[in-house]
Amino acid sequence: MFTKQLKIVLEEVALPADINVPENSSGLVIFSHGSGSSRLSKRNLQVAEVLWKKNIGTILFDLLTEEEDLVYENRFDIPLITDRLVHVTDWAMGQEFSKNLSIGYFGASTGAASALRAAAKLKTKIKAVVSRGGRPDLAMGDLEKVTASVLLIIGSLDEPVIGLNKLAYDHLNTVKKMEIVEGATHLFGEPGKLEEVSDLAAEWFSKYLIPATTDVRVS
Numbered sequence: 001m002f003t004k005q006l007k008i009v010l011e012e013v014a015l016p017a018d019i020n021v022p023e024n025s026s027g028l029v030i031f032s033h034g035s036g037s038s039r040l041s042k043r044n045l046q047v048a049e050v051l052w053k054k055n056i057g058t059i060l061f062d063l064l065t066e067e068e069d070l071v072y073e074n075r076f077d078i079p080l081i082t083d084r085l086v087h088v089t090d091w092a093m094g095q096e097f098s099k100n101l102s103i104g105y106f107g108a109s110t111g112a113a114s115a116l117r118a119a120a121k122l123k124t125k126i127k128a129v130v131s132r133g134g135r136p137d138l139a140m141g142d143l144e145k146v147t148a149s150v151l152l153i154i155g156s157l158d159e160p161v162i163g164l165n166k167l168a169y170d171h172l173n174t175v176k177k178m179e180i181v182e183g184a185t186h187l188f189g190e191p192g193k194l195e196e197v198s199d200l201a202a203e204w205f206s207k208y209l210i211p212a213t214t215d216v217r218v219s
Contacts, residue, residue, distance in 0.1 A: 021057030034109025035075035113138035120145035136168035149175035155184030
């Protein structure tokens, strides 16, 4: 496993990042966490650990600096965090550890909106996107431009977000699927529910990130 902790230096900021790429990886998933979270999110780390077992690499990084995170509004600045995600993706694609790796996104909560907007901007460079309890509706104007396969995962008890996901789902014009995890709330904190999310994400990335994606719609 290639493992490295570093700061990704962009033009205006340096963002802490944790990189883990198993040997023989064919795919790399970049995480976009939700508002108020960070690269140290236990929920995202649990998903990442399952991906490693499937020989899928991960990058977890902070979307905001410590100073920026003190400004509450920055956490919901979708254009800002989308721009950060795009630049980190461009950086990652130029690194030796990512050579020949297909790129995907895992977005949680508001991070799902930035993942979908970045996927729309980068087009075929992004092969698969998974949203956990996400707000894809915040990317509504860009959803029809997404070419990556998209999996939306929502808890059955997260009723307002289910409606918002259904609305966004109808605007996606790509390979797509919506999974509703029974008995789960927004953060999937109930016993066994985050494990279910991790397995669903790993299955999606294994199917659409690593092999060539076929043009078959899933509904």
